[in-house]
Amino acid sequence: MKPATETVPLRDDAQDDRSQLIREALYNAIVERRLAPGTKLIETEVGELFDVSRTVVRAALQMLAFEGLVKIERNRGAFIAYPSPDEARQIFESRRVIEPEIAMRATERMAMADIDMFRSHLREEERLLAERGPNARRAAIKASGDFHLMLAAVAGNQILERFMRELIARSSLVIALYGQSGASSCARSEHADILGALIARDGKKAASTILHHIDHIEEDLDYRAAGNAPLRQALRL
């Protein structure tokens, strides 16, 4: 049970350590699909888990709520977000807007060290994909998302990087809800194709490749399959 991928830090400017720490833990749990959409997050429970008071848990939950990963319902508490099909479409539309541009900029700014990083990351992705077991599966999902985040990091715009972080996490929730074959996380070797375009310094190609990649991910979704929606979410109450 190794950490699989070097965790990309959530934010460089760590303001308040502890709530930030909780936020990152919950963020990772969401991306790795340990926390299913709709799951209730009880403040005292989380607090005991991290040995802090509700105050700091609250701060973490509010941050997550702000980026759409958690839904806070007044007097009812915080729940892992349960994206509707419409939200899901908006998430992928947003990605189609941002990611090609990120790919272009990453192509320009990429250094040699970045290439190595991408290459070793891709190897890791393939290794995890080959492995069996739920843990490897989770790690693979996370690694798949991390690839996109690494791209954003190389692009060198911290604002877009933060937007992407939100979109990746929300995508993870969407795939958990509406994903079909699970192939959505793999998407064959498209990441390698993207890296190829990057190395060739072909920004246009990188942009179009990643655009198709996003299309493929979304094509694997079935928005009708609202699955076992907690009903309250299904009726949008």
Add this chain to the structure above:
Amino acid sequence: MKPATETVPLRDDAQDDRSQLIREALYNAIVERRLAPGTKLIETEVGELFDVSRTVVRAALQMLAFEGLVKIERNRGAFIAYPSPDEARQIFESRRVIEPEIAMRATERMAMADIDMFRSHLREEERLLAERGPNARRAAIKASGDFHLMLAAVAGNQILERFMRELIARSSLVIALYGQSGASSCARSEHADILGALIARDGKKAASTILHHIDHIEEDLDYRAAGNAPLRQALRL
């Protein structure tokens, strides 16, 4: 002293009324340049102003910090953000990524009612621009930003809309810091040009027009003019 423009609601899903209310009030104050970059926001002071405890003020400040409008320094408090030139560049780069796409989508989705809305908004903008006095000036600045937000609203993607809200507010801070002629807020009649492209259902044209518009806004900035930086920010401590 009329409200000038119908205030675009900050968020549809009002979670906790009171901190949300404070957030919106501070947001508006930032966009209208009533609150200068670097201004300290003392929790008890804000609390007394809104007649709430520090707890709920804190929540509001943390939200604003999360979207980059406020900087919270541990044990020192919350300050209106003081964007560095580098941050400023990233803000405008992000806008160049998102806004043309928003314009394209708005072109497709725009209805008759929207056209009327835009037209009356433009009239209002020009009226405010013609008026004298600091209040009219503030209202004009706000209205100028609202135009972009209306565009985002028409585009029909709430996620991108939220991103834009953040970027508009942060742009306002940047312009307050590095703006030269003040013409940055006006940018002549470029909003009208954008609307023209929209009405003509020419998405490409709308996209390129808004792109140039953003360029013009940024051209009017002078990043050297770090102005009277609070020194602590100037030295980035």
Add this chain to the structure above:
DNA sequence: CTCGGTGAAATTGTATGCAATTTATATTTC
């Protein structure tokens, strides 16, 4: 057995208290 209601337990929203830290003021020293 299901439906509706009642009370207890759990949970959240907010205010407040206290320690830790920072900021401002006063005082000393040179």
Add this chain to the structure above:
DNA sequence: GAAATATAAATTGCATACAATTTCACCGAG
């Protein structure tokens, strides 16, 4: 008078207390 230091005030970070609300379990009526 300026710099350095000590002291007091202001402010934040966090935990906790308490009221308001929701959730749950139980029970009785139909």
